[in-house]
Amino acid sequence: MNTFKLGLLRGRMEVKVFMRGRESVVFTLLFPVLLLFIFGSVFKDTIAPGVTFSQYFVAGMVASGLVNTGFQQLAITIPMEREFGTLKRLRGRPISVAAYFIGKAYLVIILMILQTALLLGAGAAFFGLNLPTQASKWFTFTWLILLGSACSTVLGIAFSVVPKSGRGASAVVSPIVIILQFFSGVFFVFSQLPGWMQHFAALFPLKWLTQGMRSVFLPDSFASQEVAKNWELGRTSFILVLWLLVGLVISIKTFKWSKE
C-alpha cells in the first residue's frame, strides 16, 4: 500500500481511538465550547459598534482550537506513544514515518472540523454569533484552517521530543499554550494588551491565526481597531508558511521512534 493510503488508514484508526478516549474528547473537543459558555455569559458588552465580546472570542477560540487539536494534543500524546512503545512497535513494520505524520495530520483536521462546528453551532445558537455571509470570508476561513492545521501538526510533532516523559508532557506543553492564548488576544482584546506582550505574541503563529479569524468573523470596519490598522492577511500567510517549513524540517530531523 502506498504511503498516502497507509497514512489515511492510520488517520482513520487514530480518529477511532481518539473518539473512544473519553477524557481526550471532553478536554480537546468540548473544553473550548465550555469556555465559550463561561466567557460568553460573563462578558456581555460590545467592544465596538455591532461587535459583541462573544463574536470576538469565537474568532480567538477557533484559532486556538488549531493550537489545541494540533500542537497541544500531539505534543502530549506522541511522548506517551513513545514511552508506551507504540512508536517502537510501528518502527518494526513496513511503514514510513511519512505515513505516520499523514495519519496525525488527518486526525488534526478531523478534530478541527468537529471542534469548529461545535463552537460555531453553540455560538450561533446561544450567543448571537453572526456567521459571515461573503464567500471571500469563507475562503479566508478555509485556508486559515488548512494552513493552521498543517502548521500546528508539524510543530506538535517537532515539540514532541521536548518532554522528558509521557506522563510529564502535559505539564510542559499546556502552560505554553495557555500563555500564548493570553498573549495572542484569545481571552482579551489584543489591541488592549501591553506592547511587549503584543510583540512577543507576534513571533508565534497563534497571534496571526486569531487575527486572521477576526478578519472572518468581525466586520471589516473593525480592521481599523487592530494594532496594524489592517487584517494583514498577506503577512499572516507568510508567517504561517514559514512556521510550517520550520516545523516540518525540525520534525523530520528530530523525530524519534523510541526514547533511546
Next chain:
Amino acid sequence: MNTSASSNIAPQIAIQIKGLVKKYGDKFAVAGIDLTVAKGEIFALLGPNGAGKTTTVEILEGFRNLTSGEVKVLDFDPATKGEAGRKWRNRIGIVLQATIDAADLSVQETVEHFAHYYENPRDVNEVIDAVGLREKANEHARNFSGGQRRRLDVALGIIGSPELLFLDEPTTGFDPEARRAFWDLINKLRSEGTTIFLTTHYLDEAEALADRVGVITNGKIIEIATPATLGNRANAPARITWFENNKVNEIESINPTSEVQKLISRFDGEVPQLQVIRPNLEDIYLRMIGENR
C-alpha cells in the same frame, strides 16, 4: 574452501553475525559475537539481564546501530533506511519485550489494521484463533491481563507471514496452559518453515522449542549447542539417590548405569526410592553463568 559451494549455502542462512560489537561510551554491551542461524531453525539466546541479549536482538531488528562488525538478516543489513528497509521489514516479524500500549481498539480491529501494512498478510481470523484470542476478539486490549496482551503482541508479530520471527521474552506473564498453547503455535510456525529467533528467561521453554541455544554473558557468547549437549550436559555427572539406613543417600557419577547396577546387585532386587537425576538445562545454565561471572 570452495566459493561456489559457500554461495549455495548462503540462501540457507537466515542470520549471520560476524564480530558484532556495540559500545555505549566505553562500556561494551556486546563484546564480539559470531553467530549463524539457519533458515527454518529455532534459535534461543539465553543470558542474565544486562548480558547483551536485548542489545543483540535490537541490532538484528534494525532498532539500534552497531559499533563494529557485520550483521546480515535475510541477507540484508538491518540498519538500512528508506524503501529498501521497509521491503525487508515486510519479511520479518517482531515481538518486542512487553509493551504497555493499551489502545482503545479491539483485537479484531488491531489485527485487521496491522494486516494492511503487509504485502502478504495472513488471514486475520486465523491469526486470532492461533493465539487463542477468539473469545476476546471484540474486547479492547486496555482491559487485558499481561498474558492476553502478550498474545496480541504475538498476533501482530505473525500477521505479516514473516520468514523470520523475533520473539523477545514472549511468554512472560503467561499461565502454564497459555504457555503450552504458545509452544504449540511456535511449533506450527516451525512446520511452515518460519525461522525463529527467541530470547527467554525460561529454560524449559528453550528446551521445548529450540534446535540450538546460545548462552550470552558480559556481551559474549560462551557456548552454542543443542539443548541436550549444552555445557557438556550429555556427559555431566548424574545424581543417584536411594533410601537406605533410614536416610536418603546420594552419589554423583558420570557412569550412573554401572552405579545403579551395583546398587541392584547389593539390594538383590528393588532399590528403595531409586532416582537417577540428570542435570536439567537450568542447572547447566546456572553453572555456566556462575563460572563466567
